[in-house]
Amino acid sequence: MLTTEQTEFFWEQGYLHIPAVFTPQETDGLAGEMNRLMQEWANRDQGWVGPWRKVYMDEETEKKSKLVAMHDLWYYSAAWMHAVTNPRLVGAMVDLLGEDVELHHSTMHVKPPETGHPFPVHQDNAFYGHSDNRYIDCLVHLDDTCHENGEIRFTPGSHKQGPLEHVTKNPDGSGCTPHLPTDQYKLEDTVAVPAKRGDVVCFNIFTIHGSYLNQTAVDRRLVRVGYRHPENHQQFGQSVTRPPVMVSGKRARKDGQSLYTTEAPLPAEPAVAG
Secondary structure, three states: OOOHHHHHHHHHHOEEEEOOOOOHHHHHHHHHHHHHHHHHOOEEEOOOOOOHHHHHOOHHHHHHOEEEEEEOHHHOOHHHHHHHOOHHHHHHHHHHHOOOEEEEEEEEEEEOOOOEOOEEEEOHHHOOOEOOOOEEEEEEEOOOOOHHHOOOEEOOOHHHHOOOOOEEEOOOOOEEEEEOOOOOOOHHHOEEOOOOOOOEEEEEOOOOEEEOOEOOOOOEEEEEEEEEOOOOOEOOOOOOOOOOEEEEOOOOOOOOOOOOOOOOOOOOOOOOOO
C-alpha cells in the first residue's frame, strides 16, 4: 500500500497524508451514515474544556463553540465496520506497524459551522496512554479540509520526544481536558496538512497536533481510527479495559495469559412505556 519513501517519511516526521484510500462511492456511503449517526447517536456539546479555550477563542466564540462526537461507530453502522477494516487502510497500517495489527477505537470528530470546536495542541497518548510508539491514529476525511474549516496540523518530528506532561487542571484546581501548555506549544508553529474527502492522514500517538476553528458555513466531518501493534501495552485511558480487535495477522498467546472475558457490560436500554 505504501512506498518506502512514505514509510520513511512517517517514521521521520511522525505523520503521513495518504490520498484516495476510500473511493468516491465509499466516501459517499460513509458520509451518509455519518450524517445519520450525527442525528441519532452523537453528542453535541462544548467539547474539550480547559484554560486553552480563552487562548484559542474570543469570549463570544467560546460560548458558541460546539463539537459533535461519539466513539466506536462500528457498533452502530455496518458501513463503518467495513471502513475500519478496509483492506487499503489496514494495508497501510501493516506497512507501518508490521503484519500483526489491532484495531483499538474510532471516534467521530465533527466541527459544526462557523464556530466549530478547535483543538489545542496535544498528544493523543494523553488520552489513551501506551508503552511505546507503535500506535497510529488515522483521520478518515469525509470533507475536504483547509485552514478555513480547521485542517489537522502537526509539529514534525515531535513524536521522537515520547510522551509529554499535559495540563490536566484548570486554574481553580478542577479537572480539564489534557492539552500542552499554550505558552510553550503554539498552534501557529505547526504545519498544516489539508486533505481531500476519501483521504487519510495518519500520525503517531506521540506526534504533537491540533487544529483551528471551522469558520465555514458547513460541517467539517472526519473520523479518527486508532491501530496498534499487539505488544504495545495500554497503560490508561479510553478503551483500556476493552479487548482490541485483530485486523491483520494474529495474536500470540503469552505464558499464563487468559482468554478474554465474555462478560462485558452493555449500555442500558430505554424503558418502554406499557
